Structures are given as C-alpha cells and as structure tokens.
Amino acid sequence: MEPCTYVIFGATGNLSKIKLMPALYHLEVAGLLPEGTKIIASGRRAWTLEKLHQEARAMIRAKARNGLDEAVFARFQARLSYFQGDLSVADMYPALAALFASHSEYPGNVAFYMAIRPADFGTVVENLSTHQLLDETHGWRRVIIEKPFGYDLESAHALQQRLMRYLREEQIFRIDHYLGKGTVRNVQVFRFANVMLEPLWNRNYIDHVQITHSENLGVGSRADYYDGAGAMRDMIQSHLLQLLTLVAMEPPASMEAEALRNEKVKVLQSIRSIPSDAVHAQTYRAQYTSGRIQGEKTKAYLDEDNVPPCSVTETYAAMKLYIDNWRWAGVPFYLRTGKRMAENQSVVSICFKAPPKQFFRTSQLQKMRPNWVLLGIQPCAYLKLEMTVKEPGMEMHTRQTTLDANLREGDVPATDAYEDLLLDVIKGDQSLFLRYDEVEAAWRVVDPVLRVWAMERDYIPTYPAGSWGPEESRRLFEREDQNWRDSMNPATKN
Structure with missing residues (x-):
C-alpha cells in the first residue's frame, strides 16, 4: 500500500472522538498504516498541536482495547497535525492547499473524510x-462520505448530481460502518464458501427471513438528527437493506468490488415496490414511551432533550418485503429496528419450511417446530443451526438443539468496523462501500x-421502553403461527 494523507473534516466532533481516532490508532497498533502516512485533523476550534495530542490521547485511552501503549502512541502522534479552519469560510480552502504545497512530508495521495453535517x-x-484539492496530478484523491446520503430519493439524486460535477464514482467512498462488522463479512463466507446449505437457500425450503436490529439505548444526544430522520431512514434504508442483499444475493462472478456490488444492486432492484394503499399492510411504525430497562426507569421519546413535544417520529419501524426473482419469489423478508427495546441485538434469522409430510400424527410431535439458521451480528458474533432431536427415554418427546459456532475464537478481541473501512480507503477497495445505484435502489x-x-402527523402508536416493540406489528406476518424471533435460545421441549 502507498502512504496517504488522511484529512478529517470535523475532527473535533463525536465521530472522530469515538470512532475515527481510535480506529486509526488500532491500525497503528497492528502495523497496518503505510510508512509515511499522515493524519491532518481539521476543525473550527483553536487547538494547538499540543492540544490535539492531548485530546487524541484522551480519545484513544477511552477506546483502546488493550490500554494505551505509549510506544505505539508516540509513533501515532508523530503522524498527527492540526489545521484550524471553518468549512463555511472560503478562505479555508486556499490555506489548506498552501499547506500541502509548502510541506513535502504530506503524501500526494489524499483521503478527505467528511465527519460533518x-x-x-x-x-x-x-x-x-x-x-x-481534488486534482490527481500527484496522487489519488478520495472522499469518504458518512450516511445519510440524502434525506429521500430526490435529495439523494440531487446530491449525486452535484458530487459528479467534481468527482468520479470511483473516488466516492460512501461509508456504511455496518458493512465493516466482521460478522457481516462472515455472511458472505457462510453463503459462498459452504455448499451444505446452498441447495436449500431458496423459496422451496425457506419459509421466511427476519432481520432485526434492536437497541436498548434511546436517542441520547442525537435527537436533533434523529427527529428529522427516524428509524426507517436511520437503520432500514441503509443497514438492514444491506444485510438483506447479502443474505439474498446470487453468487458473484468474483469477490471483486464491482462484481459483489452488481449482485447486491440486482437484489434491491428486484424488491417489489409498495404501493401507497399497501403501506399500512406491509409496514408498522411506533414510538417509545417511558419504561424500565435493566431495572432503571427511562424517559419517553417525547421527554428526551431537544425532541419537539408533538413529534410523531418513529423510533420503531418494521416492514415486510418480497423479492421478485427466481430464487426468492413468494418468500417474505421481515425487517425491524427500534430504540429502547429489551436488548441490544442484531441478528439474521432464517426460518425453514416444515416437512411436507407429518410422520408422527399420533405421537407427541404433532406440532413440529421449524428449523432455523441464526446469524448473530452483534453483540455476539455467532452462527447457530437449530434442529429437532428426540429426548432420551421410552416416549417420543423432542426438544430443540443447537449447533453453535462462536465466530470469535478464544480471547481474540473484536475489531471495530471503522478499522477495516479506513484501511480499505487506502487500498482503494470499495467492496464494502455503497455505489450510488445501491443507494438509489434502497x-x-x-x-x-x-x-x-x-x-400522518396527528398520531403514532407507542410501545413501552424495555419491551420488544409494539405487539401490533405482528400483523405483518402472513400466518398466525409466525412471530418475531426475539430470543436467540431455542425452546427446550415440544
């Protein structure tokens, strides 16, 4: 890999503090930052270089997996410099250009990270x-953009049109940190490196698929952003639809970025559109009220700081989708996300169909439970396969058993998604970044x-904090015997 200059706009903000600086430090720990790579932290605050070093030390100390290593931090600190500037002031940009022109130690390859509004x-x-500053005469230029990419289809298209006046598509890295999670990558390996389940991975054997992302946290300090976005924009349009593509996509011709992204786009473009008169039949939204989580009383969404008292922004969203292609025709995909729910959990749950013939009609096995494949994304990375087995003894009683593979061996610590993604920018690998046609299709x-x-601004249903969301969302399911999969543990007995 060639060295580069990482310019972080908004380097004094929360994203830099919580994610970017710790991720770059961990790349330093792993020896993955190319020799000569520099990091320019840019912000409006009047920080000196010494102040930046102090702040970086505090950021990293709070997030370092094995504590702050002084020798490593000394190397990392030597990469840092600070550039004070206000992005809304035109004079900032020629000053930044002059900095590059007058300091030869900054590599000509430059990545601009937009940790900004x-x-x-x-x-x-x-x-x-x-x-x-986007001139590639002396090296490549890449721009990393955080979600959301637009507020809706129209604004996303307008933003794309504007960016394409100055950048080529291959220069734009639309980051979705969810795709950098190790288990999300494991979905690809699980799908395409194992032939055992591939013959069953279709409408003939799979009953339905559930994709859940639940959080027990509220909106916290993000109310200003969240109230204008809501759960559908914040999670489903980006993260959960991306998970759906990985579960449902056809095997790509190769694992090269374009081949992979082509197959993901095909899935999104095959999703059956929801007409306006079917929205209530295929979606559900709600907002959390007060409740108790881990024994502590929590506020309602309307009582959170900076939330308008009459807000009808959804903190819970669920939807039923169909993929109209040969593999998945007729198989419903259920997506849901919510804040202030019972647990922090991200999981893909694949429910298989019941056997075509019931062999045990006169026994205790009249209600066979289906087989499931569970792919845990967070907080635990795992792969579980649930099957029905007979209990020991004379009578025909059964129980569910689980073939459980923990995807993190021993004491190997989990890496943060941003570490992989920041490194992929230097490599120029766009496999886990969104191409515009993906964004548009979503x-x-x-x-x-x-x-x-x-x-519908007059009313929104509610659910108590600490619950698994509104019971009414069950109406999305096609049959009475279907329900949301909340627990990752199998039932013990039939």
Whole structure:
C-alpha cells in the first residue's frame, strides 16, 4: 500500500472522538498504516498541536482495547497535525492547499473524510475542487462520505448530481460502518464458501427471513438528527437493506468490488415496490414511551432533550418485503429496528419450511417446530443451526438443539468496523462501500412508505421502553403461527 494523507473534516466532533481516532490508532497498533502516512485533523476550534495530542490521547485511552501503549502512541502522534479552519469560510480552502504545497512530508495521495453535517457534503466538495484539492496530478484523491446520503430519493439524486460535477464514482467512498462488522463479512463466507446449505437457500425450503436490529439505548444526544430522520431512514434504508442483499444475493462472478456490488444492486432492484394503499399492510411504525430497562426507569421519546413535544417520529419501524426473482419469489423478508427495546441485538434469522409430510400424527410431535439458521451480528458474533432431536427415554418427546459456532475464537478481541473501512480507503477497495445505484435502489424501496407516513402527523402508536416493540406489528406476518424471533435460545421441549 502507498502512504496517504488522511484529512478529517470535523475532527473535533463525536465521530472522530469515538470512532475515527481510535480506529486509526488500532491500525497503528497492528502495523497496518503505510510508512509515511499522515493524519491532518481539521476543525473550527483553536487547538494547538499540543492540544490535539492531548485530546487524541484522551480519545484513544477511552477506546483502546488493550490500554494505551505509549510506544505505539508516540509513533501515532508523530503522524498527527492540526489545521484550524471553518468549512463555511472560503478562505479555508486556499490555506489548506498552501499547506500541502509548502510541506513535502504530506503524501500526494489524499483521503478527505467528511465527519460533518450531510448538508455540507456538496459545498465542501465544490470548494475542494475549486482550489485544486481534488486534482490527481500527484496522487489519488478520495472522499469518504458518512450516511445519510440524502434525506429521500430526490435529495439523494440531487446530491449525486452535484458530487459528479467534481468527482468520479470511483473516488466516492460512501461509508456504511455496518458493512465493516466482521460478522457481516462472515455472511458472505457462510453463503459462498459452504455448499451444505446452498441447495436449500431458496423459496422451496425457506419459509421466511427476519432481520432485526434492536437497541436498548434511546436517542441520547442525537435527537436533533434523529427527529428529522427516524428509524426507517436511520437503520432500514441503509443497514438492514444491506444485510438483506447479502443474505439474498446470487453468487458473484468474483469477490471483486464491482462484481459483489452488481449482485447486491440486482437484489434491491428486484424488491417489489409498495404501493401507497399497501403501506399500512406491509409496514408498522411506533414510538417509545417511558419504561424500565435493566431495572432503571427511562424517559419517553417525547421527554428526551431537544425532541419537539408533538413529534410523531418513529423510533420503531418494521416492514415486510418480497423479492421478485427466481430464487426468492413468494418468500417474505421481515425487517425491524427500534430504540429502547429489551436488548441490544442484531441478528439474521432464517426460518425453514416444515416437512411436507407429518410422520408422527399420533405421537407427541404433532406440532413440529421449524428449523432455523441464526446469524448473530452483534453483540455476539455467532452462527447457530437449530434442529429437532428426540429426548432420551421410552416416549417420543423432542426438544430443540443447537449447533453453535462462536465466530470469535478464544480471547481474540473484536475489531471495530471503522478499522477495516479506513484501511480499505487506502487500498482503494470499495467492496464494502455503497455505489450510488445501491443507494438509489434502497431509497426507492422506502420512499413510498415515507411519503405516506409524512402525511400522518396527528398520531403514532407507542410501545413501552424495555419491551420488544409494539405487539401490533405482528400483523405483518402472513400466518398466525409466525412471530418475531426475539430470543436467540431455542425452546427446550415440544
């Protein structure tokens, strides 16, 4: 890998503090940052280099997996410099260009990380281009953009049109940190490196698929952003639809970025659109009220700081989707996400169909439970296969048993998704970054729902904090015997 200059706009903010600086430090620990790589932290605050070092030390000390290693931090600190500037002031950009021109120690390859408000993406890129900071004469230029990419389909298209005036598609790295999680990558390996389940991975054997991301946290300090976004935009349009593509995609021709992303786009484009008169039949939204989580009383969403008292923003969203292609025709995919729920959990649950013939009609086995494959994303990385077995003894009693593979061996610590993604930017590997047609196709899935919800401003259903969400969302399921899969532990007995 060639060295590069990482320029972090918004380096004094929360994203840099919680994710970016610790991730870059851990790359330093692993010896993965190319020799000569530099990091320019840019922000409006009047920090000196010494102040940046102090702040970086505090950021990393709070997040370092094995504590702060002084020798490693000394190497990392030597890469850091600080550039004070206000992105809204035009004079900042020629000053940044002059910094590059006058300091030969900064590598010509430059990655600009936009840890800033989405509303500023277009303006900042335009200014970078105006002052030749996107000129690739002496090395590559790449721009990393955090989600959300647009507020809806129309705004996403407008942003794309603006960016394409100054950048090529291969220069844009639309980051979705969810795709960097190790277990999400394991979904690809599970699908395409094992032939055991591939013959069953279709409409003939799979009854339905559930994808759940639940959090027991509230909106916290993100209310200003969250109230304008809601659960559908914040999680389903990006993270959960990406998981769906990995579960449902056809084997790509290779694991090269474009081949992989082509297959993901095909899945998104095959999702049956939801007409406005079917929105209530295929989606459900709700908002958390007060409750108890881990024994502590929690506030309702409307009582959170900076939340408008009449807000009808959803903190829970669920939807039923169909993929109209040969493999998945007729198989429902159920997606749900929510805040202030019972547990922190991200899991893909695949439910298989019942056997075509019931051999034990006169025995205790009249209600056979289905087989499941469970792919745990967080907080635990695992693969579980649930099967029915006979209990020891004379009578025909059964129980569920689990073939359980913990995907993190021994004491190997989990890496943060940003570590892989920041390194992939240096490599130029876009496999886990979103291409614009992926973004556009995902917006086309949720846009009809958001338009209907936007007209319903008088009322929103609620659910108590600490629960698994509103019971009424069960109506999305096609049969009475189907329900949300909450527990990852199998029932013990039939």
